Amino acid sequence: MSLQTTIESSNTNSTYQPSLPWGRWSIRFVALSYLLVMLIIPLLVILQDGFSKGLAEFWRQISLPMAWHALQLTLWTSAVMTIINTIMGTLTAFVLVRYDFPGKRLLNGIIDLPLAIPTLVTGVMLVILFGPQQALGAWLKDQFNFSVIFAPPGIILALLFLTFPFVVRSVQPVLMELDRVQEHAAATLGAGAWTIFRRIVLPPLSLPVITGALLSFARAIGEFGSIVIVAGNIPFVSQTAAVYVFGEVESENRLGASAVSIVMVAIAFGLLMFADYLRQRSKGRTA
Amino acid sequence: MFFKHPKTLVLSLLLLALLTTGCAKSGNATQAPTGNAVKLTLAAYTTPREAYGEIIPLFQKYWKDKTGQTVTFEESYQGSGAQSRAVAEGFEADIVALSLEADITRIETAGLITHDWRSEPFGGMVSTSAVAFAVRQGNPKNIHDWADLAQPGLQILTPNPKTSGGAMWNILGLYGAAKRGHVTGYSADDKGAQDFLLAVLKNVTVMDKGARESITNFEKGVGDVAITYENEVLVGKQAGQNYELVLPTSTIRIDNPVAVVDTYVDKHGTRAAAEGFVDFLFTKQAQEVFAKYGLRSPGPEVAKATAASYPPIQDLFTIDDFGGWKQATPTFFGDDGIFYKVFGQVQGIQIGG
Amino acid sequence: MSVSSSSRTAQLQIQSSLLAWLDRNKSKLGKWTLIGLVVAYVAFLIVTPISALVVGAFQKGIGASIASLNDPDVFVAFWNTLWISLVVVIIHTVFGTVVAWIFVRHRFPGRNLINGLIDMPFAVSPVVAGYMLLLLFGRNGMLAPVIDALGIRVAFAMPGMVLATLFVTLPFMIRELIPVMEAFNTQQEKAAATLGANGWQTFWRVTFPALRWGMIYGITLTFARALGEFGAVLVIGGGVQGHTETATLFIYRALDERQYIGAYSAALALGLFSLILVLGSDWLRQREH
Numbered sequence: 001m002s003l004q005t006t007i008e009s010s011n012t013n014s015t016y017q018p019s020l021p022w023g024r025w026s027i028r029f030v031a032l033s034y035l036l037v038m039l040i041i042p043l044l045v046i047l048q049d050g051f052s053k054g055l056a057e058f059w060r061q062i063s064l065p066m067a068w069h070a071l072q073l074t075l076w077t078s079a080v081m082t083i084i085n086t087i088m089g090t091l092t093a094f095v096l097v098r099y100d101f102p103g104k105r106l107l108n109g110i111i112d113l114p115l116a117i118p119t120l121v122t123g124v125m126l127v128i129l130f131g132p133q134q135a136l137g138a139w140l141k142d143q144f145n146f147s148v149i150f151a152p153p154g155i156i157l158a159l160l161f162l163t164f165p166f167v168v169r170s171v172q173p174v175l176m177e178l179d180r181v182q183e184h185a186a187a188t189l190g191a192g193a194w195t196i197f198r199r200i201v202l203p204p205l206s207l208p209v210i211t212g213a214l215l216s217f218a219r220a221i222g223e224f225g226s227i228v229i230v231a232g233n234i235p236f237v238s239q240t241a242a243v244y245v246f247g248e249v250e251s252e253n254r255l256g257a258s259a260v261s262i263v264m265v266a267i268a269f270g271l272l273m274f275a276d277y278l279r280q281r282s283k284g285r286t287a
Numbered sequence: 288m289f290f291k292h293p294k295t296l297v298l299s300l301l302l303l304a305l306l307t308t309g310c311a312k313s314g315n316a317t318q319a320p321t322g323n324a325v326k327l328t329l330a331a332y333t334t335p336r337e338a339y340g341e342i343i344p345l346f347q348k349y350w351k352d353k354t355g356q357t358v359t360f361e362e363s364y365q366g367s368g369a370q371s372r373a374v375a376e377g378f379e380a381d382i383v384a385l386s387l388e389a390d391i392t393r394i395e396t397a398g399l400i401t402h403d404w405r406s407e408p409f410g411g412m413v414s415t416s417a418v419a420f421a422v423r424q425g426n427p428k429n430i431h432d433w434a435d436l437a438q439p440g441l442q443i444l445t446p447n448p449k450t451s452g453g454a455m456w457n458i459l460g461l462y463g464a465a466k467r468g469h470v471t472g473y474s475a476d477d478k479g480a481q482d483f484l485l486a487v488l489k490n491v492t493v494m495d496k497g498a499r500e501s502i503t504n505f506e507k508g509v510g511d512v513a514i515t516y517e518n519e520v521l522v523g524k525q526a527g528q529n530y531e532l533v534l535p536t537s538t539i540r541i542d543n544p545v546a547v548v549d550t551y552v553d554k555h556g557t558r559a560a561a562e563g564f565v566d567f568l569f570t571k572q573a574q575e576v577f578a579k580y581g582l583r584s585p586g587p588e589v590a591k592a593t594a595a596s597y598p599p600i601q602d603l604f605t606i607d608d609f610g611g612w613k614q615a616t617p618t619f620f621g622d623d624g625i626f627y628k629v630f631g632q633v634q635g636i637q638i639g640g
Numbered sequence: 641m642s643v644s645s646s647s648r649t650a651q652l653q654i655q656s657s658l659l660a661w662l663d664r665n666k667s668k669l670g671k672w673t674l675i676g677l678v679v680a681y682v683a684f685l686i687v688t689p690i691s692a693l694v695v696g697a698f699q700k701g702i703g704a705s706i707a708s709l710n711d712p713d714v715f716v717a718f719w720n721t722l723w724i725s726l727v728v729v730i731i732h733t734v735f736g737t738v739v740a741w742i743f744v745r746h747r748f749p750g751r752n753l754i755n756g757l758i759d760m761p762f763a764v765s766p767v768v769a770g771y772m773l774l775l776l777f778g779r780n781g782m783l784a785p786v787i788d789a790l791g792i793r794v795a796f797a798m799p800g801m802v803l804a805t806l807f808v809t810l811p812f813m814i815r816e817l818i819p820v821m822e823a824f825n826t827q828q829e830k831a832a833a834t835l836g837a838n839g840w841q842t843f844w845r846v847t848f849p850a851l852r853w854g855m856i857y858g859i860t861l862t863f864a865r866a867l868g869e870f871g872a873v874l875v876i877g878g879g880v881q882g883h884t885e886t887a888t889l890f891i892y893r894a895l896d897e898r899q900y901i902g903a904y905s906a907a908l909a910l911g912l913f914s915l916i917l918v919l920g921s922d923w924l925r926q927r928e929h
Contacts, residue, residue: 024746031742034735038810039757042772045782049775064622065631088681095678099671107679109919113686115861116914117693118868118888121907124895125689128696131509150493150509161685193670215762222765224871225888232493233447235627236634239494242765242871246496247449249771249875250368252393253622258775261768268763273756328880333896363880364893373877376778378796397779499896506898526898 043265050258061259069236070244071263077152077240078220081159086213089167090205096168097175111168114161122161123229126154150232155240158226163216170212171205178204207282214275218268324357325560328551330380332367332390332452333499334518335414335543337525338580339384345576346567350560358560366497367452374548375399381552381561384413384545384568386452386498389612391544404546408569412542414582417600418460419517420533421505428511432535433461433470436512437486444493444513446501448620453498457514458626459615460539461487463604469537484629505530516541517597521581537602543582693911697904708902709909713882717890718909724798724886725866728805732862733855736813741843743814744821761810769807770875773800777876796877798884804872809865813858820854821847853925860921864914 051058061067096108114122130137131149140146148154178201186196202209224242232238239247241264248257331339343360350358363370363378367386374380375397385391391411394400404411422430428441436443446454465483468475473483492510495501498519505513506528518541520532547565552558567573574584578593590597609615619625662669697705708714742748743755761769776783777794787794794800824847832842870888873879879889887910894903 027738028742028746028748030735031739035739035754035758038806039760042769042776042807043757043760045775046768046772066627069634088678091674092678092682095675099675101675103679107682109922110682110686112918112922113690113911113915115864116868116918117690117911118870118891118907120870120888120892121693121911122689124903124907125692125696127504127507127509129689129692131507157685161689164686193667218759218763222763222768224765224767228496233496234491234494235447235630242767245765245771246767246871246875247447249767249774250366250372250450251620252372254775257771261765261771264768265760265764269756269760272759272763276752276756276759336897361880361883364896373796376774376780376795376877377793378877379793497896503896503898523898 046258046261050262058259061256062263066235067260070239070241074241077155078217081156082213082217085163085216086167090171090209093168093171093175111165114164119225123226126230151238154230158230159220163219166215167212170208174208211275214271218271221268325557326359328361328380329382330363330370330374331384332386333364336364338577342573342576346564379551381557388544389616391546399548399550400546401549409585411544412585413545413568414543414577415585416516416518416541416582418456418538421513421515421520421530422533424529430512430533433464441490442492442510443490444501444505444510446498447494451497456541463539464537481629485632488630488633518581540603540605697908705905708905716882717885717887721887724802724805725863728809728866729859729862732813740814740817740821758814759811761808766871767875770804770872773804773876800876801873804876805866805869808872809862812861816854816858820851824850856921860917864917867914
C-alpha cells in the first residue's frame with residue numbers, strides 16, 4: 001500500500017485508532033478502572049446509602065426543616081454570588097484585554113491568587129478583616145444592622161473570593177480572539193460604546209460567560225473550608241448544605257448526610273452537564 | 288521493551304518509591320512493641336491539650352522508672368464527638384480521653400471497649416469542669432448569671448451540638464439551671480426552661496464546630512459572651528487572653544471520662560502501657576497537673592487543695608439529673624429533640640410534633 | 641450688568657466647558673471609570689484579605705514568622721502535603737492522559753455521561769468526598785472486609801487522605817488534556833504509524849511533546865488544588881499531629897492552639913508555593929505563545 005492510500009483510508013474513519021502493544025482493550029480497561037475506582041464507585045456508594053431506606057426516608061431527610069433551609073441558603077447565596085461574579089468577572093476580563101494601564105500585568109497575576117490560597121485560610125482572613133469586631137464590620141452593624149461576617153453576606157463574600165478567576169479566565173481568551181472589525185464598523189455608523197458592547201461584543205462572549213458562571217455556581221455549592229469559618233453556621237440562618245452535611249456526618253445521621261449530599265451532587269451534575277452541552281453546541285457551530 | 292524507554296522506567300520506579308515510603312509511614316500503626324519501646328496513641332478532645340502536654344512526659348518518666356520501657360505518644364486532639372466517631376470508624380487509638388460519657392459509649396457500642404471502664408476511680412472520670420461564661424474584661428454587659436444571657440441585643444457564642452460535646456453540656460447546663468428554679472423570671476419547670484432556652488438561642492450569633500473554635504472566635508472579638516467550659520476560660524487566661532470567668536450559681540458538672548480501647552491495645556500489644564497510663568491519670572501527680580490547667584479534680588484531696596482557684600458552685604447538678612446521656616441525647620438532641628424544636632421557634636419554624 | 645447675572649454667566653460658562661470636556665473625553669472617562677471599578681473590586685475582594693494574611697504572619701517581624709515554621713511538626717506537615725500532592729500529580733498525569741486519549745480517539749457508549757461525571761469532583765463538596773470514602777473504607781464500610789484482609793488501613797490513615805485528594809483533583813488534568821488532544825493534528829500520528837512506529841513510540845515521540853503545555857497546566861492546577869485540600873481530609877481523618885498531619889490540618893490546629901503567627905506563616909508559605917506554581921506556568925505559557 002502506498003503512503004497516500006494508507007492516509008486516505010484512515011481519513012474515511014473520523015477517529016484514528018493507533019495500534020498499541022497491549023491492545024485497545026487493555027488501555028480502555030485501565031482508563032475504565034481508574035475512573036471506576038476514583039469516581040464512579042464513590043458516587044454510587046453515596047447513592048446507595050442515601051436510598052438505602054427507600055425513597056420516603058430520603059425525602060424525609062431532605063425535607064427536614066434544617067436540611068431544607070440549608071439547601072435553600074446554599075442555592076440562593078451561590079446564585080447571588082454568581083450574578084455578581086459574572087458581571088465583575090466579565091468587566092475585569094474586558095478591562096484586562098481592551099485597555100492598557102499601569103499595573104495591568106500585576107492585576108492579571110492577582111486574578112489567579114484565590115486558586116493558591118487554602119479555603120480555610122480565606123475564611124480566617126475574612127473574619128479578621130471584616131468581622132463585627134473590626135472597624136468596617138462594627139460600623140455596618142451599628143449603622144445599618146447589617147452583618148457581613150457570620151451572616152449570609154459573609155458567605156457570598158467568601159464565595160466571590162474563591163470563584164473570581166473562573167469567569168475572568170473563561171472570558172479572557174475568547175475576548176482576545178474577537179475580531180474588532182464589526183465594532184469599528186458600528187462606531188462609524190454612530191453607535192455608542194454601550195450599544196457596541198451590548199450588541200456586538202457581548203453575543204460572542206455569551207458562551208464563555210455562561211460557562212464561567214455555571215462553573216462558579218457549581219464550585220460554590222459545595223464550598224466548606226471557608227464557609228465553616230466565616231458563615232456563623234446558625235441553623236436556619238447561616239448554615240449551608242455542606243456544613244449541614246458535616247454536622248450530620250459527625251452526629252451519626254448517615255442517611256441525612258447521604259441524602260443531602262445526593263441533592264448537592266445532583267444539582268452540580270445537572271449544571272456541569274448543561275455547561276458541557278453548551279460547550280458542545282458552540283463547537284458544533286464553529287466547526 | 289521497557290529499557291528502550293528509560294523515562295518510563297524512571298517514572299515507574301519513582302512512583303513505586305513514593306508509594307512504598309507513604310505506605311511505610313502509615314503502616315506503622317500496627318507495629319507490635321519491640322522489646323523496650325512501645326507507642327501509644329491518645330485520642331483526646333481539644334480542651335485538655337495543654338494538660339496532657341505536661342502529663343505525658345511525667346508518665347514517660349514514671350513508666351521508664353517503673354518498667355524500663357520507653358513509651359512514645361501519638362496525640363490527636365479534636366472535638367469530642369468527632370474524635371469518638373473517628374475511633375469508632377477505625378482510628379486506632381489506644382486510649383481515648385473525651386468530653387462526655389456518651390462519646391465513650393459510642394465506642395463501646397462499636398464493640399471496641401469491652402471492659403468496665405466505669406469501675407476505675409471516680410467512675411472513670413479523670414477530670415471535671417463546669418459550664419460557665421467568658422465575658423469581656425470589666426464585664427461591660429454585666430453578666431453575672433444565666434438570666435443575664437436573655438437580655439435583648441446580647442451576642443452569645445456557643446458551639447453546635449451536632450459536632451461538639453461542649454455544646455451539649457452548655458445546653459443542658461442552661462436547661463437544668465432554669466428547671467431547678469435558678470433563673471429569675473422563668474418558672475422552675477420544663478416550660479420555663481424552654482422559654483429561657485428560646486430567649487438565649489435568640490441571642491446566639493455564631494455556632495462553631497467545637498468548643499475550642501468557639502472560644503478562639505470569642506478571642507477575636509466576636510460576641511459579648513461565650514458559653515463554655517470553666518476550663519477553657521482558665522486555659523485561655525493562662526495563654527494571655529484578657530477575658531473574665533463568670534461562674535453561674537447553678538450549673539452542670541462536666542465529667543470527662545478516659546478509657547483504654549480494648550480492641551486496639553490488644554491489636555497493638557500495648558495493653559500494659561495503656562492501662563498504666565490510665566491508672567497514672569488518677570494519681571495525685573496527674574490530677575494536680577489537670578488542676579493546673581483549669582480542670583477540677585474529682586478526687587477530694589486535690590479538690591480541697593485547689594479550692595481557692597476552684598470555688599465551690601452553689602447548685603451543681605450532673606448528667607444523672609437528666610437520666611444520663613442515654614436519655615438526654617435523644618430527648619434534647621434528636622431530630623425533633625427539645626433543642627431543635629426550640630431553635631426552630633427562634634426562626635418561626637415548626638419542628639416535630 | 642449686575643453681580644448676580646455676571647456670576648450666573650460665569651457659572652454657565654464653567655458648566656458648558658465642563659460638559660464639553662466631558663463629551664470630548666467621554667470614552668476616556670468611561671475607560672478609566674471601568675478600570676477604577678475593576679481595580680477597586682479586586683483590591684477590596686482579593687488584595688485586602690491576602691494583605692491581612694501577610695500582615696498577620698509578620699506581625700512580630702519576619703524573624704518570628706520564620707521561627708514559627710522552624711518546628712518538627714511543621715516540617716512533617718509540609719512534607720506530608722508535598723508527598724501526597726506529588727503522588728496525586730503522578731497518578732493523575734499517567735491515568736489522566738490515558739483517559740483523555742480514550743475520550744478523544746475513541747467512541748464508546750456512555751461517553752457523554754462519563755464526560756459529565758469527570759467534572760463532578762470539582763463541584764462535589766469536599767465534605768461529601770470524604771464521607772464517600774468513609775462509607776467505603778470505614779469500619780462498617782463496603783470495602784472494609786477487603787482492606788481488613790489486606791491488613792492495610794485506609795480511613796484515618798495516609799492512604800485515605802491520598803484517596804480523598806485524588807478524588808478532588810481528578811478533573812484538572814483530564815480537562816486540560818482533552819482540548820489539546822482534540823486540537824492536535826492526527827496526521828503526524830498517522831505518518832509515524834506508516835513509517836513503522838508502534839503505538840507506544842507514536843505516543844511518546846509524536847503526541848506527547850505536543851501535549852506538553854496542556855500537561856504542564858494540568859499538573860499545576862492539580863498540584864495547587866492538592867496543596868490546599870482541607871475538607872475531605874478533615875472528614876476521612878487521620879491527621880495525627882507530628883505524623884500524618886497535612887499543612888492545611890496543621891494550620892487548622894495552629895489556629896485552635898492560638899498559634900496565630902505559626903498558622904498565618906504556614907498559610908502564607910503554602911499560598912506562596914501554590915502561587916509560584918500557578919504564575920510560573922502562566923508565564924511559561926505566555927512565553928511559548
